[in-house]
Amino acid sequence: MPTNGYLLELQHINQVYRSGERKFIAVQDVSLTLSEGEFVCLLGPSGCGKSTLLRIITGLQQPSEGRVLYRGAPLQGVNPHATIVFQTFALFPWLTVLDNVEVALKARNVPPKLRTARALDLLDRVGLDGFEMAYPRELSGGMRQKVGFARAMAVEPELLCLDEPFSALDVLSAEALRGELLELWTSGNIPTRAILMVTHNIEEAVFMADRIVLMEKEPGRVVTEVQVELPHPRQRKSPAFLETVDQVYAALAGQTQPEHVELGVAPGETGRIRFLPNITINDLAGLLEHLAEVPDHRHDIYRLAEELRADSDHLLRLTEAAELLGFATIGQGDIALTPLGETFAEASILARKEIFATRIRRVPVFRWLTAMLRSAEGQQLKKDVIQTALELEFPPEEAGQQLEIAINWGRYAELLAYDDADEVLFLEPTGAASRSQVGQP
């Protein structure tokens, strides 16, 4: 075998999307290896290209550039030694639980009798004995995902790929299923040689993986790797576990940069445009209020996740927004309120709007947007027009989302008004926009 010892190797993978004339980079220069016996997590915020990477690894998608080697040989088409467990289960709703597992074996020409026996055995092992003849719609989410696991195991894959397999489940079934998967994996009872899991949940990654590959977005890329050398079963409250979680948060939350770097540039200028994080103002205010109550107004981000019962992905978006607007600074996994953040947390509803307005007017995307509206006839523009302009900078879907966020924030700050029926965006004639000159720090 011309093997280099790795089960899977990615060499300088690039994934580029074209939209009209523009090119958008979804995955930038990712190199990665996976050895036998490893459980690796790809961890990153949504939009960092981790699911795309999973599809490239399984051969569902061809990378624009770079090579995928499986056992040292370049991958051609769909990898026959890999399967995927999907976030949304991807069961065929018209097939019974048994048929859903059997069909995977049928595709590999396993004769009927053997097929049924194997499928029944697997369903038994994941604890679905007695549900063979049920249809997926009769099962709870957790049980459906068990069928997903049984189906994936049925074809005895060497490489098991998991695409956020627990994120569509309720907390309890997710926890139970994680334990069961780890049990199967560590007991060595399955022919799987390696597991690759995509997730955005930091605790989940630390709980399960031997190694965590951290990814960032804009553009999607690998930033660092974290080795987790804790024995299974892992204790979530143990200091070693928490330390690793803190370390991952620190890597993903980053370090607050000087303001001009944080803010980036406006569309049309050269340089990096800062994406607006997808959050609601209410949640941001909640975060700031919570921080204002802790001593020193400084806190470990991973502890915030626990205290606010927030998903790590969501929480990181909130801290990013707080950082972008100058309400907080981030360093080494800690977040600290700035004086402005404190003022915001303690201000009245109207004062908050004014502070918020002065802050977002410094964000280049807003400067660009208000300038465009001001020069437009009647100080208003069709949403489509702005969307088209944004599509010069962002991929179409992202452009749509960025515009939605901008409208939301702008409405809250009373800078913008939006007529949904006519899909027209215009400058708010009075209100915070004109009053806010006073609030300039």
Next chain:
Amino acid sequence: MAFSRLFKIEQPTQRPFTWGDGLVLVGVAVLLYAGIRLALGAPATVEGPTISLAPRALPRYAVYSVARMAAAYALSMLFTLVYGYLAAYNRRAEQVLMPLLDVLQSVPILSFLPVVLLSFSAILPEHVAAELASIVLIFTSQAWNLTFAWYQSLTTIPQELREASATFRFNSWLRFKTLELPFGAISLLWNSMMSWAGGWFFLMAAEIFTIGQRDFRLPGLGAYLQEAANQGDLPAILYGLGALILVIVALDQLVWRPLLAWADRFKLETVESENPPTSWFYDLLRDSRLVDWLSRSLWRPLGERVDAWLLHRFPVSDNKVRASTGRPWALYLLAMAVGLGLAYGAYRAGFMLLEVPLIQWREIGLGVLVTLLRVSGALVIALAWTVPVGVAIGANPRLSTWLQPVVQITASVPATALFPVFLLLMVGLPGGLNLAAVLLMLMGTQWYLLFNIIAGASAIPQDLKYTTALLQLSRWERWRTLILPALFPYIITGAITASGGAWNASIVAEHVEFGGRTLRTIGIGSLIAQATASGDYPLLLAATLTMIITVVVINRLLWRRLYRLAEERYRME
């Protein structure tokens, strides 16, 4: 919710006229021209069949009629699967096939009938020609909506199900069997039911078509009814109608309802539905030992064999990525050949059109106008009674469940089958044919409207009704602020189908041979029929083409816009 699904047509994505549409229309013109060239050799007289009015002939006629429908339906399904597959999976093909389908579905199909009949009878034996023409005609009425449904379901299959079938290495057969067909099953089934309902209308029209010395009638239920009306034989009319209704109800109860009940498993919804479709016949079959035995010892092993063979025969290929990166020269050559053929055909067709004298063009213009008036009149009358009645039925669930089967059976009788009966009743009145024509259009159109309005009225949320009551709005205010806006999308959906049906009806309704006499009234349908009868082929081409273009333009400029307005502004979601 059977009401709402039954007559809902999918409108393709909104787009204005493109050069593609123009090209398709040219293609249609060339096809017509080719047909007319062939028709020049049609025999001057065609002996029709003798239709027996004896009741014991009815089973045979019923079998003939159903067989024609079934043949056309099989053809439609085959066409649908292939065409939809091509359009969904080949981007280049999609760019040609979808605009083509879009125009084809708004063409008034019956306007083709004379040309198809004449050209077929020029090259085929008489009865074969008429049979084939009827099947082609029914096919053209059944195929388009099925194809749209199939294309749409193929393009909306969830991404993760596609990826699952790829990672589990399904070959094309297994993918078709476990993913694509089940996913499209319910939509295909509802559209099949619609297609059959529409198909009866055209079958009846084809079975009774007679023009001048050429009798193209076909032995079947339609011809029986027409002969009975011709002879004024009231008992025979009743027998014929009874047989027709019996056949339609039997098909509904023994074929469609069981299929619907069975197909409920193909819903994508991941929750159990509250009231799934039921069928006594399906329950009967499911409990039957014989069926169970057949399924276990015959059907399943056979299916297993077929699967195994196809899986071996067509293994998954991993190298499909390398597929044609070069220029497909063969395709370009083909496109060029088609283009040249079209250009030549268009040139010849243009010459033929030049032969039409100005005075005939004026007649054509007048004809289109008069028929348009008649169609609009029928639509207005239909709206005038279906809106209040539909709202009354839809707002009252008990009345609705009670009336549903009655209305459905009444509606299932194809208007063309009743046409000879109307004629018998009205031929003595002043303007009798005119009345009968409007009545035929009305019969062909009002049901679509009624069904949709019932569906719309029953979909108005209860809390909005309470709100209007609490606000003490007057009756007029209530209609203006709640009922009419809520009904608007449903009315438009119904009216689109209805107006298409009315244009079709004009071909059979404006010019008839009845009781040995020829009756005619002004209109584009009448002009087409006259041109066929007198062998004035340039006029036939001009009139048919004018009608097609008129209907396509009205569709695009009026109905599409209203539909979009309805979807964007008045959808209750």
